[in-house]
Amino acid sequence: MSARWIAMIVLAFGIAVAAVDSRAEGEPAARDGEGRELFVASCSSCHSLDYMEMHARFGTRALWEAEVTKMRNAYKAPLSDDEAKAIVEYLTRAYGPASSPASASR
Amino acid sequence: MGSSRTTVSRRPMARRTVLAALGAAGTALLASGSTWARAAAQMLEALPGKRALRRLTHRPPNYETPLEYFRSVLTPNEAFFVRYHHAVIPQIEAAEFRLEVAGAALERPLTLTLAQLRAEFPPVELVAVCQCSGNRRGLFEPPVPGLQWGHGAMGNARWRGVRLADVLARAGLRSGAVEIAFDAADAAPLEGTPDYIKSLPLGKALHPDTLLAYEMNGAPLPELNGHPLRLVVPGWTATYWIKHVTRIEVLNTPASGFWMAGAYRMPRAAFPLLERFPSQESGERAPVTEIAVNSLITGSEILPGGRMRVRGIAWDAGHGIDRVDVSADGGRSWQRAELGDDLGRYSFRPWLFEWAPVAAGAQEVWSRASNRAGQTQVEQPIANPSGYQHNAFHRHRIEVKS
Numbered sequence: 437m438s439a440r441w442i443a444m445i446v447l448a449f450g451i452a453v454a455a456v457d458s459r460a461e462g463e464p465a466a467r468d469g470e471g472r473e474l475f476v477a478s479c480s481s482c483h484s485l486d487y488m489e490m491h492a493r494f495g496t497r498a499l500w501e502a503e504v505t506k507m508r509n510a511y512k513a514p515l516s517d518d519e520a521k522a523i524v525e526y527l528t529r530a531y532g533p534a535s536s537p538a539s540a541s542r
Numbered sequence: 543m544g545s546s547r548t549t550v551s552r553r554p555m556a557r558r559t560v561l562a563a564l565g566a567a568g569t570a571l572l573a574s575g576s577t578w579a580r581a582a583a584q585m586l587e588a589l590p591g592k593r594a595l596r597r598l599t600h601r602p603p604n605y606e607t608p609l610e611y612f613r614s615v616l617t618p619n620e621a622f623f624v625r626y627h628h629a630v631i632p633q634i635e636a637a638e639f640r641l642e643v644a645g646a647a648l649e650r651p652l653t654l655t656l657a658q659l660r661a662e663f664p665p666v667e668l669v670a671v672c673q674c675s676g677n678r679r680g681l682f683e684p685p686v687p688g689l690q691w692g693h694g695a696m697g698n699a700r701w702r703g704v705r706l707a708d709v710l711a712r713a714g715l716r717s718g719a720v721e722i723a724f725d726a727a728d729a730a731p732l733e734g735t736p737d738y739i740k741s742l743p744l745g746k747a748l749h750p751d752t753l754l755a756y757e758m759n760g761a762p763l764p765e766l767n768g769h770p771l772r773l774v775v776p777g778w779t780a781t782y783w784i785k786h787v788t789r790i791e792v793l794n795t796p797a798s799g800f801w802m803a804g805a806y807r808m809p810r811a812a813f814p815l816l817e818r819f820p821s822q823e824s825g826e827r828a829p830v831t832e833i834a835v836n837s838l839i840t841g842s843e844i845l846p847g848g849r850m851r852v853r854g855i856a857w858d859a860g861h862g863i864d865r866v867d868v869s870a871d872g873g874r875s876w877q878r879a880e881l882g883d884d885l886g887r888y889s890f891r892p893w894l895f896e897w898a899p900v901a902a903g904a905q906e907v908w909s910r911a912s913n914r915a916g917q918t919q920v921e922q923p924i925a926n927p928s929g930y931q932h933n934a935f936h937r938h939r940i941e942v943k944s
Contacts, residue, residue, distance in 0.1 A: 463600045483729045494685045503687065503841035510800050512734030539715060 464489055467535065471526030478515060478523060480505075492531040500527040562592075565705045591764050593620045598689050602626035603766065606694030609699035612840045612855055615883065615890050616669070617697035619759050624766045625674055625695060625780065632727035632786050636762070636770040641709075641754070645723075645792030649696060649714030652777050656770055663704035666753055670776035670888035671698045671857045672783055675806055675830040678923075678932035686929030693838055693936075698857070698890040703755030706790075707748045715792060720821055722747040723791040724773055724784040736800035740782050741793065742775065743819050751776045751860075751888070754787065763841035776888040777817070777860035779930075781806045796821045806830045808926045816915055817859065834931045835919055837866055837893075837911035839938035849898050850940065854879075855890040862887045868895040869908045870939050873921070873935075876910065902944035908935045 459465075463484040466476045479485070491499060504520050504527070507513040515523070529535065567832075586594040586608065595605035603624050611621040636656050643652040673696035680690030689695075710722070723741040730737070745891060746752060753774040756763060763769040768785030775782040783803075796802075810828035817832045832864070835858040842852045849871075856863045867876035882892035912918040923934040 443577065460601055482735070483602065486597075486599045490690050491687060494687075498638070499687055510804060511730070512732060512736075514732075516823065 459484065467530040469526050469530040471522045472530070474519060475523050475526050478513065478519065482511070482513070488527065488531045492535060493533060495527065495531040495533060495535075497524065497532075498529045500524050500531070503527075543784050546672070574924045575788070578935075580606070581811060588768060589624060591620065592766065593618075595621065595624065596692065596694060598691065601628040602631070604689055606691055607697055609693055609838070609840060611697075612890070613795075613853065615680055615855070615885060615892050616699060616759055619699070619764050620769070622697040622699065622758075622764065622767055623695050623724075625689075626728065628728050628730040628735065630729040631766075633765060634727060634770055634786060638807050639788075641771060641787065642789045643713045643792075644789065645719075645794075647716045647719035647792045647794040649716060650712070652709075652713045654709070658791060659704050659709075659754065659756065659771070663708045665702055666705055667700060667702045667752075668753070668774075668776060668888065669698065669700045669885040670749060670751075670774060670860075671696060671833060671872040671890060672774075672780045673697075673833050673857075674719070674782050675779040675930045676928065679929035681932060681934075682890060682925070682929050686927070688929050690762065695781075696933060698855075699758045699886075700760065701753055701755040701772065702757035702760075703753040703771070705750055705894060706752045706754055706773070707750060709790070710748065710792070713792075716793045719744060719792045720795065721793045721797055723793050723797050724787050725789040725791070726784050727786040727788045738784075738801055739797065739799050740784055741797035741802055741822075741823060746778065746817070746819075747774065771902055777858075779806075779830050779833055781830060802829070806928075806930075808928060808930050812926055813931060815919070816861070816917075817879055830930050833857065834933035835861075835863075835911050835917045836933040837909040837919060837936055839907060839909050839936050841936075842907065842938065842940050844943070847898075848877055849896055850942065851861075851894060851896045852907050852909075852938065852940075853894045854909050854936070855892055856881075857888075857890050858911070858913040858915075858917065860888045861915035861917070863891040864912050864914045866891075866893045866895075866909060866911045869910070869935075870897055870899065870905065872906065899942045902942045904939060904941055907938045909938070910935045918937075 461482055464486050466472050501524050503528055504524050508515055585597045587597045590596045598604040603626055605624040606619050607623045611617055631907055639656045641654045662719040676688055677691050679688050680692055721741040723739055726741045752769055755774045756771050771787050773784040774789050807827040807829055809826055815831055819829045820829050822829045837856040839852050839854040845851055856866045866879040868879050869876045877892040879895040910919045919933050919935050923932040
């Protein structure tokens, strides 16, 4: 069963399952870095990762902190404080202004 | 809308045709100075039922209209921009569609089919610009977080439908109604994410130009533009133009969900809005409402004898375009452009301008629209935290041959 089908079943039942890569065909892959798996599992069930690519040129720590906070408070992403911190670390390193663009797309 | 979750299906997003093409829109964006826009200008991709549009995000789908389509006053349905907040997008059979009209401040709650809307209410047609509040956000410097739109998160169409006021009249408004709220059949993948619900003040909801539209440019609404019914709020930004609208609720207290209380707001003092939304204003922040006066240069050509011609469009919140001025010398002098066909006060207004350039080489042409309410485009966009209402002069690069 492909990740896509799993994602569709997850969507159909409205269950947040954190362990799948929900990307549809053609969507950009997550950039490399520590915390990548947690990031993909936590974020890609609701949106594609081109949102990160789009902000990378000005993706400072302050920006990623604000975005993760918004995702938790406004969009109700079920993240613990430790998970949120780890995702901000990953995003700041992988999608900061000094990072290199993603080379991978599946 | 959690209860509709079982009736919606996720649109299959896999079967898409990737078209690698750098069109006129890409060229225009190259001049915009936005690094991201420069890279993204090449990502033109066709969604089901659409021509190749500039992709910002795959899921939820956010795609903008390439600039070349704004050379016609009406934007083709197949090229009309696509914007979703949430990734679960409904596919609704017109025959199975139901619109619920409910609320405490209502005498007779209703449920209407599409056939009833078409048959039992007088049809109304008007041309109006649908423009995202964040159109041109990607052109702000310093950059602002959010979808990095270029010029194409907008379109102009001939909408046909029924007056919202007529539907509300059948349901019977009670005194005490303060806002009308709209919910749609789309949903977020996560149960806890706030549903996309927007409201309008009573005055705007009852305005005779505010429609529940079932047709766009003579055809049923495209799937990705709100099929089978959407709200059309002429003069106001697209955040209020709810797609796939399934529920209207008459409220006797102001709507308080995230998308009203926590989003689409800007510093009140920074923007001279004429149409306001008083029941939603709080402290320094006010909801985005009307579309700011704006213009866009859509092309240029060299005429015999070395004269140049630029063409463009201008639009506003429906006060009406009064004039468009063009400068070919960096704003030192301005000359009036010739306005074209008037398709109504909410429509794009085409214009053109001809002149004899005094020097050869690369140069910029600027356009500046003014409306009948005395509002004019600004030289620099007004900075605000969410990057709304970018209406700086449009600056278009041309090459004059010696």
